[in-house]
Structure formats: C-alpha cells, structure tokens
Amino acid sequence: MTDLLEVRDLTVHFDTEAGLVEAVDGVTFNVRSGEILGVVGESGSGKSVTALALLRLIRPPGRIVQGAVRFEGTDLVGLSEDEMRAVRGTRIAMVFQSPRTALNPVLTVGRQISRLFELHQGASRAEGRTRTIGMLKLVGISEPERRARQYAHQLSGGMCQRVMIAMALATSPRLLLADEPTTGLDVSIAAQILELLRDLGRRTGASILLITHDLGVVAEVCDRVAVMHAGQIVEVGAVRAIFARPLHPYTQALVRSIPRIDRDVTMEPIPGMVPSLLAPPPGCRYADRCPRVLDVCRRDRPAPRAAAPDQEVACHAAEVEDAPARG
Amino acid sequence: MGFGRYVLQRLLLVIPTLFGVTLIAFTLTYLLPGNPALVKAGALATPEHVAEIERRMGLDRPVPVQYWRYVTGLLRGDLGESSSTGRPVLEDFRQRIPATLELTLASLIVAVAIGIPFGVLSAVHRDTVLDHLSRLLGVGGVAMPSFWTGLLLLYVFFYLLGVAPAPLGRIAADVTPPTRILGLYVVDALLTANGTALVSSLHHLMLPALTLGFAVMAPLTRMVRATMLEILESDYVTAAWAAGLPRRRVIYGDALRNALIPVITLLGVIFGFLMAGNVVVEMVFAWPGLGHYAVTSLMTKDPGPIQSFVLFVAVMYVLVNLGVDLLYGLADPRIRLR
Ligand SMILES: Nc1ncnc2c1ncn2[C@@H]1O[C@H](COP(=O)(O)OP(=O)(O)O)[C@@H](O)[C@H]1O
Numbered sequence A: 001m002t003d004l005l006e007v008r009d010l011t012v013h014f015d016t017e018a019g020l021v022e023a024v025d026g027v028t029f030n031v032r033s034g035e036i037l038g039v040v041g042e043s044g045s046g047k048s049v050t051a052l053a054l055l056r057l058i059r060p061p062g063r064i065v066q067g068a069v070r071f072e073g074t075d076l077v078g079l080s081e082d083e084m085r086a087v088r089g090t091r092i093a094m095v096f097q098s099p100r101t102a103l104n105p106v107l108t109v110g111r112q113i114s115r116l117f118e119l120h121q122g123a124s125r126a127e128g129r130t131r132t133i134g135m136l137k138l139v140g141i142s143e144p145e146r147r148a149r150q151y152a153h154q155l156s157g158g159m160c161q162r163v164m165i166a167m168a169l170a171t172s173p174r175l176l177l178a179d180e181p182t183t184g185l186d187v188s189i190a191a192q193i194l195e196l197l198r199d200l201g202r203r204t205g206a207s208i209l210l211i212t213h214d215l216g217v218v219a220e221v222c223d224r225v226a227v228m229h230a231g232q233i234v235e236v237g238a239v240r241a242i243f244a245r246p247l248h249p250y251t252q253a254l255v256r257s258i259p260r261i262d263r264d265v266t267m268e269p270i271p272g273m274v275p276s277l278l279a280p281p282p283g284c285r286y287a288d289r290c291p292r293v294l295d296v297c298r299r300d301r302p303a304p305r306a307a308a309p310d311q312e313v314a315c316h317a318a319e320v321e322d323a324p325a326r327g
Numbered sequence B: 001m002g003f004g005r006y007v008l009q010r011l012l013l014v015i016p017t018l019f020g021v022t023l024i025a026f027t028l029t030y031l032l033p034g035n036p037a038l039v040k041a042g043a044l045a046t047p048e049h050v051a052e053i054e055r056r057m058g059l060d061r062p063v064p065v066q067y068w069r070y071v072t073g074l075l076r077g078d079l080g081e082s083s084s085t086g087r088p089v090l091e092d093f094r095q096r097i098p099a100t101l102e103l104t105l106a107s108l109i110v111a112v113a114i115g116i117p118f119g120v121l122s123a124v125h126r127d128t129v130l131d132h133l134s135r136l137l138g139v140g141g142v143a144m145p146s147f148w149t150g151l152l153l154l155y156v157f158f159y160l161l162g163v164a165p166a167p168l169g170r171i172a173a174d175v176t177p178p179t180r181i182l183g184l185y186v187v188d189a190l191l192t193a194n195g196t197a198l199v200s201s202l203h204h205l206m207l208p209a210l211t212l213g214f215a216v217m218a219p220l221t222r223m224v225r226a227t228m229l230e231i232l233e234s235d236y237v238t239a240a241w242a243a244g245l246p247r248r249r250v251i252y253g254d255a256l257r258n259a260l261i262p263v264i265t266l267l268g269v270i271f272g273f274l275m276a277g278n279v280v281v282e283m284v285f286a287w288p289g290l291g292h293y294a295v296t297s298l299m300t301k302d303p304g305p306i307q308s309f310v311l312f313v314a315v316m317y318v319l320v321n322l323g324v325d326l327l328y329g330l331a332d333p334r335i336r337l338r
C-alpha cells in the first residue's frame, strides 16, 4: 500500500503567557491508502493539536514550528492559505470530539451539509438538498427529510455525530481525521458510530486517522496504531504486532490498563501524569514515569528504531535487536 | 414548544407588567406632595372652592376608585393637560414622540453601522493597531459627555466648515415639513417623494445622530468584540474552517450570526436609553422631542407632562423588552424550538 499522508518531524508550539508549550514535538508517521490509523494517548498528549496542524488550523498563540505534511505528493505546510482551503473539506475532512458543539446552533443540520455541496461541487440549492438527504440516509439517519430541517439542539448526541460524519464525507475526502468521535456517547451508540466509520471507510476507500484515548477502540477498528505521549510518538506499528508485543514501556502500561474479561489480570493504571509540556527537559519525556529508566534516557531523546517489519519504537531501554527472532 | 406559543407567552406576560407600571405611576402621583386641586384653584381660593374642585377632580373618592378612573382615562388616551401649552398631553406627545424616535433610530443606525464592524474587526485582528484604535474610540465615546461632543461637532461642521445647518430643529425654517404619515420626517419625505424635505431633514439629523451614536457605540463594539472572540474559538467555527468554507463566510456568516444574538438585548437597552435619555442632545440641537418637552415641563413645574413622561418611559421599556424577546426567538432556534 502506498502512503496517502507522510508526516515528518511535525512540531507545534504555543507561545503562552506561562511560557512555550511544546505540544507536538517532532512527530513522524504515515497514513496508508485505505487504512485506519489509530492515534492513542492520554488526554493532553497532543492528539488534537496534531490533527488540527495537519489541516493547518492552529491559531495563535500556536504555530507549526517545523515539519512537513506530505499529502498526495504535496507538502501542505508550504501551501498558501487559499490553496490550503481548497484541500480542507474536499481532500481532508475532520470529525470533532463533541458533535453537538461542532454543529452551528443557528443553522439547520441539513443546511450545514448542503452548503458544502454548493461550495465544493457547484451544486444548485435543490441538488444540494437532494444530495444531503442521500448523505443523511447513508450515515443511518432515519426520516432524513425531517432531520435535515432540524437544529443540533433537537438531535441526540449520536445523531449529531452521524450528521458530523455526513458533513465530513459529503465531498468524498481521501483522508478523514476523526478526533475522539465516540467520546461522550453511550457504549452501544459509540460502537455503532465506529462501525459506521469503518464501513464508510471501506466503501469509499478513504483513509481514517482515528484519534482515541482508548486502546480498546484501536483493537476493534484500526489497522495500525501510533502511540503518543507528551507530544511525541513513542511507538507505531501494526495493531496486531503492538498488542502482541508492545515494546515501549508506555505502550506496555497502556496495554496493561485495558480492562479485560478473558484474562485474570487486574487492570493497572499508568503511574504518574503526562509531564508538563512547558519547556520539557531534554531526553525522553517518559523518563520520570518509566520503570526501566536508564541514565541515557534523561540525556538523549530516543530516536525511533525499527523493531519488526511493521513496528517502530523510540526507547533506549527497549530490546530491539533480538526482536525479529522472538517475534 | 412552537414559536406561536412562545409569542403568546411573552404577550401574556406583558399584561401584568403593564398593570404594575400603571400602579406605580399612579402611586407616585398620589404620594407626591402638593394638592393638585390647590394648584388648580390658585393661592387665593376659599376652602369651599378648593373642596369643590377636589370633588370635580374626584380627589375625594376612595383611592381604588381614583386608580380605576386613572386607568380607564389612560385607556381612553386621557393623559391630562399641560398647563404650559394648554393642550392635552396626548397631543403634545403625538407631536414629539416621532421627533425623538427619528433621532433614536438614526443614532442606532450610526452606532450599529460603526460599532458592529469595529467590534468584528477588533476581534479578528485582536491586539493589533486596529483593535487599540477601536478601544480608544470606545473610551472616547464613553468619556465625552454628549453635550460636549455635540458642541464640538457644531463648532467644526457648522461654525468652521459650514457644512452642517444651525442647530435649530428638525428641518430648515424655509422648508415645509413633509406630509405627516409616520411623523418621521425622513421616512415621510421618502414616502411622499419630497426631495427638498428629505435633504433638509437628513441634513438636520446628521450631527445629533452622530453625537448620540458616538455616545452609545462603545458598549456595542465591546460586546461584539468579546462575543466574537469567544465564538471564533468555538468548535463549530473550527469545524467551518475545517470544512473549507471561505474566510468571509466563516467570520460574517457562521461566527457573526451567532455573535449578534446577545447583541439584540443590548440594542434594546440602547434604544430605551435613547428614547428616554437624550434630553441633553435635544437641548443642544433644539430638537423638538420628548426630552426637550420633559425638561421644559420640569422647569415650569407642569405635573401632567412629567407624570406622563414617566409612564411613557416605563411602558416603552416593557415594549422594548417584549420586542427583544420576540427577536431572540426569531434569531435563536434554541429558544424558538425548545
Ligand atoms: N490554544 C492553546 N494554547 C495553549 N496550549 C494549548 C492550546 N491548545 C492545546 N494546547 C496544549 O497542547 C497540549 C496538547 O493538547 P491536545 O492536543 O488537545 O491533547 P489531546 O487531544 O491529546 O487530549 C496540551 O498540553 C494543551 O495544554
């Protein structure tokens, strides 16, 4: 599979009054055509900032300090604002964490979708309406004609998220950024939304970058996963490989923290907190929480190393050399 | 809940409020020192004569009966008489309300046309020269007393440049006012296609409207700026950017449309303030409006107009609040379609 998106060394800083917040620091990963890549990490680890940076939607005091975002062969970081706007919505779309607040309260949900058809595809108003109804049907909304005339506050959270997905997929993007699309929804509704995303991804061939803080979600729907900690990616690889043999101590802790019924192991919370991103010390940002910390960890930032055919880890302590033999 | 029910509910709420307003206005009148019969009879009247007048004015009847007569009088349009103009207060009001209303509307237009764009630009270009300039302008509007702004404008545009007319009312002395339809000269002149009257009334309206508009602009700018800043950070605006909507559409469509909802309340307050409170500017420009009338009546100790003015202001605020509620319902589906 070829890479649809190649992110290299992406770095985002927020110049706040408290100081420089290094929210995303040298993040590198790929999204392949048609795959679902999970990005997992605790809250505050820089997942949302990464997604917004891909769309170049970081507002002051934040800015992309360095890095490249190569999408369909073009570096988005180098585009003009007008060129970037042509990418947003049509080539890359985004679904947000809280669907109710991500819909405009004074526009009907139908209008919020149909105007995208008008804007991006030159559809007439009537055409836009017809396609909107079709889109609402596609995301599993019953009575789409009636729903299209309603406002966000009249719909349930799950329904709002379906509308957001319809909006994002309206103009057939190649990449969908889904930022915790099931947070705040009932377990059963959340499962339906994930199923819908996976199904639509397969049908349209779009790649999905699925942000979540829940490894369970990753196990269920993702092909590959990037584990993020304190603004850095510590491990990335095929979901199967990473679940079978997590190499980074943080990934290991995350995997151990998944509640499981099939195993007689009590779930362990991860010790410590996400370290402050305000002028973090050099070296590994996980060092203070790490049970296997070495001297070198506090000195040098670990570079990502290939551990298996589809697994990379950034850790001084991880035993990488003999990995293929064991795996 | 449908919009119809919302409207009905608001309308029904107005009735007890208006009842309360008349009760307060009546009580104030009743509690005021001085016997109106004595005033009417004159200093040299005999006690019998005073009693006779009291009986004729109904002042000897029980208080509830007096209130009933007061309210039924109001409903018939009886606001009493002005002792200085010698005419029914209602007549005087009918002549002066349009003058004040015209000035109020023109000032609101000035404030909205300058204040809202400045608020939006301040928010979009936060902490730039433009933002500071707009804040400076706002502080100026609040800090400068409007009689001073008015005199300054007169000095520059009338005395120095000669492009404004003398501050002597609503229309030039040698121009006949337009045929009365609404009593708003500009509107009436437009409706009757009276070019001369239109030009002259706009000319006269210019400086007082600028003066008042400048005075009330600052809170508007500040509120639009603050709400816009908040809304520009909101999820749905980020979502609009992410969907590739053009900048103008995001700012003036998605964001501003939401930011204007709370502004409706402020516009209502400003409208009420201008209708009731532009006494000073009416004096400076010899504008024959309500404020002018109220001050004249105060100085001649004319009770009828003063009481009616108080009542008018109270009723107007009730109606303005009603209008604000209805506009809110129209502008915000979360209220209209609960
Ligand atoms: N507008 C902002 N100003 C300052 N810091 C910010 C801003 N937005 C995000 N951050 C910082 O970036 C870090 C990562 O945030 P975020 O990407 O939202 O985390 P996640 O989505 O993984 O929960 C946080 O530490 C947060 O404090």
Ligand SMILES: [Mg+2]
Pocket: A047, A048, A049, A097, A179, A180
């Ligand atoms: Mg987030």
